[in-house]
Amino acid sequence: MSSPAPRGWLVGHHAIFLVFGYMLSGWAGYGCYFATASNPSFAWRFPLSLQCLSPLLLLVGSPWMPRSPRWLISKGKLEEARTVLHKLRASPEDPNDIAAKEEFYQIIDQLKLDEQKLKATGRSVWVSIWTKPSYRKRMIMGFLIQWAAEFGGPLIINNYGVILYTNLGQTGAMWADATSVFKQPLLLSALWLTTAGLIYNPGGAWLHDRVNSRRWMFMIGTAGCLVTTACLSAMIAQYAGTTNQVGNGFGVFFIFLYLAFQGTGCDTTMYLWVSEIFPTEIRSIGMGFSLFGQFASTIILLQTAPIGFAQVVWKYFLVVICWCAVFLPIIYFYFPETTRLTLEEISQKFGDDVAVHITDASQEDRERLERALEKGEDISTIHAGGDMKALG
Template identity: 25%
Template sequence: MADNAVTKGHFKVCGKEFPEVTWFTRSNLRATYLLLFFVVLTSATNGYDGSMVNGLLSLDQFTSYMKGLSASIKGLFSGIMFLGSLLALPITPYIADGLGRRWGICIGSIIMIFAVVLQSASVNFSMFIAARFFLGFGVAIAHGAAPLLITELCHPQHRAIFTTIYNTTWYLGSIIAAWLTYGTNQIPSQWSWRIPSIIQALPSILQITCVWFVPESPRWYISKGQNEKALHVLAHVHAEGNADDELVQLEFEEIKETLKIEKEAEQTGWLELFKTKGNRHRLLILISAGLFSQWSGNGLVSYYITGVLDGIGITDPDTQLIINGVLNIWNAIVAITMCFFVEKVGRRPLFLISTAGMMLCFVVWTICSERYDATKVKANGSAVVAMIFLYYTFYNMAWSGLLVGYTVEILPFSLRAKGMCYMFAFVDVALFFNTYVNPIALEDIHWKYYIVYCVWLAFELTFVWFYYIETKNTPLEEIAKHFDGDAALVGGAAATEKGRVLEQEIHEKEAVGEHQEKI
């Protein structure tokens, strides 16, 4: 296991400590992080869509235009987007690894813009469904590249915070959509739902315009043999252009040697995550994180808050929209705040506190729902609303930001794009199931459906306790040591025993090749 002891005010790379860096005092780092805001918009776009769906289902103008929506149709209305995402996943790593992280974001954004145009111009339910399928397809491609670029570009000291922030911006998009649909509810025409749909294209337009000003991943450049470009990016972002900086040189050598070793070991296929003990451990975390992030009861509120609130006597559309809007603001505050505690508290403690808190809140939520159903006492319904807010407080301690922040960092470069596809695939499977089943279950068995989530959350807590490990204060390439031990493929000054052996073999082969060329 890697030694995580770090002196206060320092961070560690390749076993060497460096003084902490204040990002806003360095012009290049400051500019890069501001530009990365446009990369982060991929997650915000996803959040906008989730909240917009909730909002549209609360608009009489929308439901009447679509000529009534049954519970199963509501499920298809939301779930088809996740089916589109699922079908796009097999090609996303080839775009991100083959064309680059920036091209992945751009291609996904172009598809999303096409989908928004189709969605906004819809004249019937079938046309709207088709648009949402393509929207999911585009989101998956952009999602498959955006977090990779952030993780591989950030300064090692700030990587954990920035990658965790990525997924929390889901709520920023959600807030905008929630309050926008609340406002357009006052428009007595089809524009009440077409306006929110049209505005959904704005983040994608901004991404296409601005992503080219963001430097490409230095790790991707090295993987394509463009070492000089990689060194230039590392120097520009991490050392204000000084290519001779000690940190830049250590990073460059570690990344270069590690990628060379991974390539030599040929650990790049879809089945690699099944072949070693360390990779199987990674795969269990990827699958569980994808499922737990959506199968923890949050899907009930994220897409069907109207059904939950109907069940406790809150049926006024304006009131439902206000609760949805305020909840999203609270979620954003908690989620973004917790990003700054990832390195201080650690990933594992946050996951455990978050999951245990959700379980307790959901038990109380279920009891209050049953009491309201039996007595119709308004106080019990109000208690459910309070539990929803408290539940999301715990959810956002870990599962919002660390869903991407933790899973992307535990993967070596050669498996990072494909590994994230496994995680996102199970997110989409869970979402597709939830969005189709939740409205039907809520309509048929009401509060009794919550019992399923109470039991499931107890299982989640047990699983997290046994399988989620701590990775704080560890450079990106060196996280492999936590999973693979001495068998980890790490090069440079932090090389493991196996890494050094493979590194030596590679250098010997190169020397033989150079000798034969001379002959």
């Protein structure tokens, strides 16, 4: 539903609110710690019941969610799609709704072209995703993006942060009374999630529309994860289990610095990138397969981390460090840039034909198209971009 210019900020909210949920869980865990002695049942019942809030809000808000204009057009519901697009693109700077008309025109023509190409192959969509090179590249790329962002280790720190902080000597009570003890690891875990939810993930979403490079955001984030994880490993190897407060303190510092790179450069990027690289006919399949990569890597790391910490301690992080080192050149050499292009125009980055160019059209072609749309003329002869046959 997002237009190209603010897509980083808008789609980035997916990652923002995911981490906001983690932040809420972190503070709920910290708060419920104080109830473990006096009311142990509440300490686990309340966090579980709190999970009902978000699905309830989603359920209540769902009737007001518009359907995807691209999906509507693919199903022949043109008028509903036109209405949705005009509402989404309405702007005082565009009184004639040119942006919505251009996009409507572009979507229709692209869907027709894609359908013709698919019919010409004689294959189903499920076969084409692996036999058509441009589709296959998207599937592999989507899987690797989601896999890589999670295999960079954020959930190791998120889920086992208390263990890490304890190993780094953060175990002392900051104050105590007759009924409770304030534990530093729980506080640090909650604060770590708070910085992600309020600073780093929103910062990453904001930067995407200004840096204008998905590739470099992801590469800088991945390189930062590599360096900070290596530094954290060094601190654990050298100072874990000792009374060296400076060394242990730097270990905690690198955990928070890690999040600056992961939350800003990787977390928002992975959801943004996989949401825009797939064409309409395979978007749901591609997104599902990409998320499979995310959760497959999550399962592997979270199931092996406790064993790794117990058996090899800091060396377990070599898994994350080596993966980041391997993945960096893959991003640089094989992942195309998709910033500020419409979803239809991104197809060209994977070698597919684009029916109508708007974002990167010449000024002359753009003006011709806009004049025709303003006057309500027949646009079947307008070729914005001029390289493919137009609508009709």
